[in-house]
Amino acid sequence: MKNEVTAQLVKEYLLQNVFLRDYLKRDLINVQALARELLPMIEQRNPKATIESISVAIKRMPSNDDAFVTKQLKNVLHHVQLNTRSDMVLFCLKKGSPLPKMNDFDSDDVFFMNQGSNEVTVIIDRKNSHLISSNVLLKQDHLALISIRDTLLKEKKNYRVTPGFVHAFLSNISREGINLNDILSSYSQVTLVVEQKYLMKVYEICQRVKKLEYW
Numbered sequence: 001m002k003n004e005v006t007a008q009l010v011k012e013y014l015l016q017n018v019f020l021r022d023y024l025k026r027d028l029i030n031v032q033a034l035a036r037e038l039l040p041m042i043e044q045r046n047p048k049a050t051i052e053s054i055s056v057a058i059k060r061m062p063s064n065d066d067a068f069v070t071k072q073l074k075n076v077l078h079h080v081q082l083n084t085r086s087d088m089v090l091f092c093l094k095k096g097s098p099l100p101k102m103n104d105f106d107s108d109d110v111f112f113m114n115q116g117s118n119e120v121t122v123i124i125d126r127k128n129s130h131l132i133s134s135n136v137l138l139k140q141d142h143l144a145l146i147s148i149r150d151t152l153l154k155e156k157k158n159y160r161v162t163p164g165f166v167h168a169f170l171s172n173i174s175r176e177g178i179n180l181n182d183i184l185s186s187y188s189q190v191t192l193v194v195e196q197k198y199l200m201k202v203y204e205i206c207q208r209v210k211k212l213e214y215w
Helices: 002-015 018-025 031-043 051-059 071-078 126-131 165-175 196-210
Strands: 081-094 111-115 119-125 136-149 182-185 189-195
Touching (some): 002 031, 002 051, 071 165, 071 196, 081 196, 111 182, 119 126, 119 136, 165 189, 189 196
Antiparallel strands (some): 081 136, 136 189
């Protein structure tokens, strides 16, 4: 009975830590050391737990990540919509630089802005790049957007309260050696910025994550 209880507690902990599961899958973590770290927490619910029993439970965890994917995460991933946009330009400007006004854009134009402590990042369609003309610290063109839109925002369990949602996409993209130029988020979606040459590859990865084929 002790091993069964310990195994369940270990599983509960790993379900809440997607990065840890990823590292375990790639043999980047010392199981014995992890067991020592988990022991005080698991002892609170199972005083008979030992480092050895926790280590055994960790080693017996399924190697297939799909076994760890919560029903909530599966449901949210299943309901996302993917959209793409090409011919984008990213500008990094000095803080306080003049910015385009909303009435400078058509209704279907893209205008993302993110302000940091010392600079402002702006992402717009290439056709509107002439609207940015001063204090440019960095300019990157030939970019594309992949937007991951949640359709469950009216539900209590949507992407904004689902652990592992963003990691599911980012971890698989990084494994393919593809760098993200930027990540943007809004109320309803997460948007990934990549070089245009990687657009279709990243879109394919996102589709496979959505279908739980890529873990």
